[in-house]
Amino acid sequence: MSMTDISAPAxxxxxxxxxxxxxxxxxxxxxxxxxxxxxxxxRGNSMSMFGLGVLVxxxxxxxxxxxxxxxxxxxxxxxxxxxxxxxxxxLLGTDTLGRDILSRIIYGARETLMIVTLxxxxxxxxxxxxxxxxxxxxxxxxxxxxxxxxxFLAFPRLVLALAFASALGPGLExxxxxxxxxxxxxxxxxxxxxxxxIRNSDYIAAVKLQGAGPFRILTKHIWPLCISSLIVRVTLDxxxxxxxxxxxxxxxxxxxPPSPEWGAMxxxxxxxxxxxxxxAIMPGLAIFTxxxxxxxxxxxxxxxxxxxxxxx
Amino acid sequence: xxxxxxxxxxxxNTSDAQPNHGRELPGFVLTLIAIAKTIGSLSVTMLGLLxxxxxxxxxxxxxxVLSLVGExxxxxxxxxxxxxxxxxxxxxxxxxxxxxxxxxxxxxxSNLTARPVLDDIxxxxxxxxxxxxxxxxxxxxxxxPLGVIAAVNKGRWIDQVARVIAxxxxxxxxxxxxxxxxxxxxxNLQWVNFGSRLDVWxxxxxxxxxxxxxxxxxxxGNWEIFKNAFSYIVLPASLLGYYSLxxxxxxxxxxxxxxxxxxxxxxxxxxxxxxxAVIWRHAFGNIKVQLITVIALSYANLLEGSVLTExxxxxxGIGNYLTTALLSADMNAVLGATVVVGLIFVCLNIFSDLLYxxxxxxxx
Numbered sequence: 001m002s003m004t005d006i007s008a009p010a011x012x013x014x015x016x017x018x019x020x021x022x023x024x025x026x027x028x029x030x031x032x033x034x035x036x037x038x039x040x041x042x043r044g045n046s047m048s049m050f051g052l053g054v055l056v057x058x059x060x061x062x063x064x065x066x067x068x069x070x071x072x073x074x075x076x077x078x079x080x081x082x083x084x085x086x087x088x089x090x091l092l093g094t095d096t097l098g099r100d101i102l103s104r105i106i107y108g109a110r111e112t113l114m115i116v117t118l119x120x121x122x123x124x125x126x127x128x129x130x131x132x133x134x135x136x137x138x139x140x141x142x143x144x145x146x147x148x149x150x151x152f153l154a155f156p157r158l159v160l161a162l163a164f165a166s167a168l169g170p171g172l173e174x175x176x177x178x179x180x181x182x183x184x185x186x187x188x189x190x191x192x193x194x195x196x197x198i199r200n201s202d203y204i205a206a207v208k209l210q211g212a213g214p215f216r217i218l219t220k221h222i223w224p225l226c227i228s229s230l231i232v233r234v235t236l237d238x239x240x241x242x243x244x245x246x247x248x249x250x251x252x253x254x255x256x257p258p259s260p261e262w263g264a265m266x267x268x269x270x271x272x273x274x275x276x277x278x279x280a281i282m283p284g285l286a287i288f289t290x291x292x293x294x295x296x297x298x299x300x301x302x303x304x305x306x307x308x309x310x311x312x
Numbered sequence: 313x314x315x316x317x318x319x320x321x322x323x324x325n326t327s328d329a330q331p332n333h334g335r336e337l338p339g340f341v342l343t344l345i346a347i348a349k350t351i352g353s354l355s356v357t358m359l360g361l362l363x364x365x366x367x368x369x370x371x372x373x374x375x376x377v378l379s380l381v382g383e384x385x386x387x388x389x390x391x392x393x394x395x396x397x398x399x400x401x402x403x404x405x406x407x408x409x410x411x412x413x414x415x416x417x418x419x420x421x422s423n424l425t426a427r428p429v430l431d432d433i434x435x436x437x438x439x440x441x442x443x444x445x446x447x448x449x450x451x452x453x454x455x456x457p458l459g460v461i462a463a464v465n466k467g468r469w470i471d472q473v474a475r476v477i478a479x480x481x482x483x484x485x486x487x488x489x490x491x492x493x494x495x496x497x498x499x500n501l502q503w504v505n506f507g508s509r510l511d512v513w514x515x516x517x518x519x520x521x522x523x524x525x526x527x528x529x530x531x532x533g534n535w536e537i538f539k540n541a542f543s544y545i546v547l548p549a550s551l552l553g554y555y556s557l558x559x560x561x562x563x564x565x566x567x568x569x570x571x572x573x574x575x576x577x578x579x580x581x582x583x584x585x586x587x588x589a590v591i592w593r594h595a596f597g598n599i600k601v602q603l604i605t606v607i608a609l610s611y612a613n614l615l616e617g618s619v620l621t622e623x624x625x626x627x628x629g630i631g632n633y634l635t636t637a638l639l640s641a642d643m644n645a646v647l648g649a650t651v652v653v654g655l656i657f658v659c660l661n662i663f664s665d666l667l668y669x670x671x672x673x674x675x676x
Contacts (some may be wrong), residue, residue, distance in 0.1 A: 150353070151360030156616035156657045159634070160364075163650045166389040168636040239483055245486050246619050251635055266487065270624075273491045274499050284488030292483035 048300025055292035062109040071100035073107035073260045083277050095268050101278065104260035105286045111261040112290060115176055115245045118239055124234050125282045127187025131308045132222050134188070135195025136214065146192065152185035155219045158244055165253040172255040175248045179241055186237075187230060194226045227307040236298035239291040246287045262287050346669070354662055361654045362414060365647045366407050393660065419648035424640055429648035434634060437652070438523025439509060444614040451556025451614075452607055458557065459564025463572060464591055474561055481558025486617060490551050497547055505543045507626050510573075514540055515526030533623040547645035548625040552618060556610045563606045564599070571595035601671040608664030612657045 020037075024030035024173035042048055042122055070089065083090050107215040135146035140292075156177075164178035198204065207221055248254040249263020250270075257264065262283040269280025320613035337345075377393050387391075394400060398409055413419070419429035462474035498506040505511070509525055518525070518532045526545060571577060572595055580590045619631030628633070630649055637645035 090494075147356055148360070151364070154357045154654070154658045154661060155361065156612075156617060156653055157651055159653045162619070162634065163365065163368050163646055166369045166641070166646055167643075184564055213644060223372055243483075243485055245489070248487070250620065252639065263485075266485070269491070274495065277491065277495050280491050281488060284485055284491070288480075288484045288488065291346050291485075292479060295479060295483050312509070 016026065025058050041304050042300050043228045045300040045303065047296045051089040051293040051296030051298075051300070054289055055297065058109050058113060058290055058293075061106045064111045065107045065110060069100075069103035069106040073099065073104045074258045075099065082272070082279070084276075085282070088181065090173055092282045093276075095265070095279045096272060096276075101282045105283055108260040108262045108265065108283065108286070111172065111255055111259060112242065112245075115179075116242065119180050119183060119187070119241055120178045120234055120238065123183040124187045124230050126180075126184040127189075128191045128223060128226060128230060130184070131188035131191025131193075132195045132218050134137045134153075134201055135192040136218055136222065142192075145188070145253060148186045149192075152182065153189065155182060158238075158247055159163060162251070162253065164250055167238075170253045170256055172259070172261065175245060175254040178248070179244055183237065183241060187199055187233065190229060190233060191226045194229065198222055198225055218306045231264075232298060232305050235294055235301050238294040238298070242287060242291045242294065315498060328564045350662060350666065354511060354658065357658050358655065359411075361651060361658070362411060365650055365654075366410050368650075369643050369647055370403070376462065413653065415447050419651070420644035422642055422645040422648075423639065424637060424645060433630060433647065433648060433652050435523075436628055436630050436633045439525075440615060440618050440631060442524035442526065443545065443549055443552060443621070443629060444522075444619050446545060447552030447614050448556055448607065448611045450508075450550055451610060454553070455557035455560030456564050458563040460568055460596060461562065463565045463568030466569065474565065478562045480559040481555050485620075486551065486555060487620050487624050489554070490548070490615065493547055493551055494624070498673065500633060504547045504590050505540070506547065509544050509628060510537070510541050528538050534565025535660075548618075548621050548627055552614050552621055555617060556614055559604075559610050559613070560606060564603060567599040568595055568658060571598050597598065604671065605664045605668045608660055608667060612660035612664075615655060615656055615660075 015215060019033045021029075021033065031226070047181075053071030061215070065073075070091075077094075077098040079098065080090070080094050081096060083094040083098075085091065085093040085101075087093060090100050090102070091126035092105070095101055095104070108267045130145055130149065134142040134149075160182045161178040164181055165175050168174035168177060202219060204217060206219055245254060246266070248265035249261050249265075250267045252264070252267060255264050266280045266287075269276070270276075271281075377390055377397060377399070380388050380391050393396045398406055398593055401409070417430050419433075421427065422429050422432055425432055458474050458477070462471045465471050487534055494506055497503050513536050518528045518534055518537050521528050525541040528537055529535070529541055573589075577590055577595055579585075580594050585594075618627075618629060619634060621627065622631035630653060634646060634649040634653075636642075637649065
């Protein structure tokens, strides 16, 4: 009788109990339960959860833009131009060409998401590759690669991105490329530092004795250990990257009209902001919200994944 | 942006810690080696910067010959100019020529102003320097005390306020905050001027000494012009100062927290020292060196960050020059401005590194 009483809730909580169990039964179990424990810590940080919520909202509005947006992002109704926020049917007002700002912001989530995803996929991976290679191989390779990294680190990012974007020609892809070229170097430095501490550890020696080649050691035994600090760094960097991309868009070097990229949208408001502030401010607030969300989430992730790196 | 520079200095520190051959070298030799290393790494970085800008100029789809001779030039004229520009030479020879030119201060001519790029930069740079300097002063004057107060009151409301101020600074596009500031302080409150550096009728009254109008006015003792120039610069400088404050206050806070949790602070308290003396004389005294490094980095970032600010405020500095050149495909001017900003950025980075080494006995 008492046995069933205890086992019934245990079955209900089966998944949770399995994840929280102290003795892992398999490699996958250990990995999942670590992940779950970290998630529990992160969940306790309400600011980070707010950040995560905003980012989920960003993804959702990008995915369901045609269904969520009240108007078309490009349709121009000139009789409705420069309507203030709160006008009927136009919650956030309209811009100089009579387009609904809310709909453009919702569609613009796609551009923002694309910029963020592309850069987050390219720059850290390139940095990881260069950094671990330099750290593991050492010698001349290390010196040369790190010199190149230092050169890119020493550049003022926005100015270099400006020069790149202007040489490549305006456009979203080129803006992404320009930012990536200026963004990979810090990751390389970080990955190298991690590699140097890992390189001479016993378990690497053990793997070597088992006959693993340098490629396998790098990809299977060094990269996984660099990932968590890299994720923290990427999340915190995303805010800066979004701001740089918005700056390029604002200067007309990012996405081209009629694209509803947020930075480009603010530049429409430049000439009219003294009389019609909302044209620039509304997309600007969207940029602010997403960049804030990355900062908040990054802070939380740092506390979870890299407690010693935090200044809190 | 800011993190990048921190990593640079950290990286430089580790690479300099290598020579340890067991025997002691005399102090001045070590200093000479350190100087040589600094110069070496500076020149390698500059060479890299020049190479990258050179590559950028070759990547651009703009035909330098066509932009000089015009669409209607004959084939002969085109080919002659092509040769005069050295474009028929191998690419490395072209880079060498470019390098020699830059070392002699020759960045070519700007298509837009028809003047040597370096002259243009000399003319516009003081405006940027003035803006960034005032911005850094504002950032330090408000950011450092804010950081200290936040650290001392860790977890209380004032710490939260400081955190929000910094978070907004880290997350808000500078041009949006600039728009808001202009609408509030210029259009509505009418506290400041906007759109230039000085009222038209005041232009050229004060002799140009530094090119920084507020400083020139002080040197000349002309307070009317100082007031006018100040009414123009105060808003953009405060804007930049805010971003500098966000960074400086966060760094100050974390440096202070580190000190406040150390044992000598407890000892000082146990000895019965007043809290004020513990905080300002002991803990703050020990973070000065780190703080100087952070301020130098923040200054470098402001010089770069002023690009967008200058555009919103129509401030005739290097950022405005660069963007105007960008939008009119004036490649020489773009590269010249990029190289100059890059050079200053790199130098300030290295300068902050040196400061750190000079003042911190542990780094010696």
